[in-house]
Amino acid sequence: MTTATVILASASPRRTQLLAQLGVPHEVISADICEDPESDEHPLLYTQRLAMTKAEQVFNAVSGRLPVLGADTTVTLNGTILGKPANEEEAVQMLLALSGQTHEVITSIALVHPEGREVCSVVTEVEFAELSYDTCQAYWRTGEPADKAGAYGIQGLGGVFVRQLRGSYSAVVGLPLFETAALLKRYHLHTWQTAL
Numbered sequence: 001m002t003t004a005t006v007i008l009a010s011a012s013p014r015r016t017q018l019l020a021q022l023g024v025p026h027e028v029i030s031a032d033i034c035e036d037p038e039s040d041e042h043p044l045l046y047t048q049r050l051a052m053t054k055a056e057q058v059f060n061a062v063s064g065r066l067p068v069l070g071a072d073t074t075v076t077l078n079g080t081i082l083g084k085p086a087n088e089e090e091a092v093q094m095l096l097a098l099s100g101q102t103h104e105v106i107t108s109i110a111l112v113h114p115e116g117r118e119v120c121s122v123v124t125e126v127e128f129a130e131l132s133y134d135t136c137q138a139y140w141r142t143g144e145p146a147d148k149a150g151a152y153g154i155q156g157l158g159g160v161f162v163r164q165l166r167g168s169y170s171a172v173v174g175l176p177l178f179e180t181a182a183l184l185k186r187y188h189l190h191t192w193q194t195a196l
Ligand SMILES: Cc1cn([C@H]2C[C@H](O)[C@@H](COP(=O)(O)OP(=O)(O)OP(=O)(O)O)O2)c(=O)[nH]c1=O
Pocket: 009, 010, 011, 012, 014, 015, 030, 031, 035, 054, 071, 072, 073, 074, 075, 105, 147, 148, 149, 150, 152, 153, 154, 155, 172, 173, 174
């Protein structure tokens, strides 16, 4: 078994899958932080603050034993933050708001390392098809939207809502592959390319 070089501060199974796709041997320890935005907080700064707070919390919990990677994904529509829906009503409202519109998905990643800390963000534009009320309600009932920012999963059934995307697909799912590999490389952490 390969020894972990980094800890992923996340409860998201998608993030661990994406990190594994980079060939990064890692441990997973989830952070438990308050995800409420501050009043008038800019969505980009909000995701950066959350990604860094998740990484810092786990880094402190393990007394700096390994570098820690944290991430946060949020959906924004005309500057409004759409987090995870609390219930059916909220999910349907979010999906109807996204219907026929282009929104942004922002994912920030943060690395806390004994030699420094760094955060970076990826913004992806996603254009949705028109959705009817019945479709939104039926989609909520599949169970897919509950744990996802903006009440949809592009990697699942929600993929059929996406007419166009400009940016990073992996960032929408939760961890931008290109930017994460670049960040880890800057700190000489292992990715599959290191082995070449
Ligand atoms: C828009 C979108 C979001 N999401 C997910 C990514 C994130 O897991 C989630 C946003 O919530 P986050 O708070 O970023 O992450 P999380 O709570 O799942 O995990 P943790 O905080 O422990 O790292 O929404 C998708 O899976 N597909 C999508 O298309």
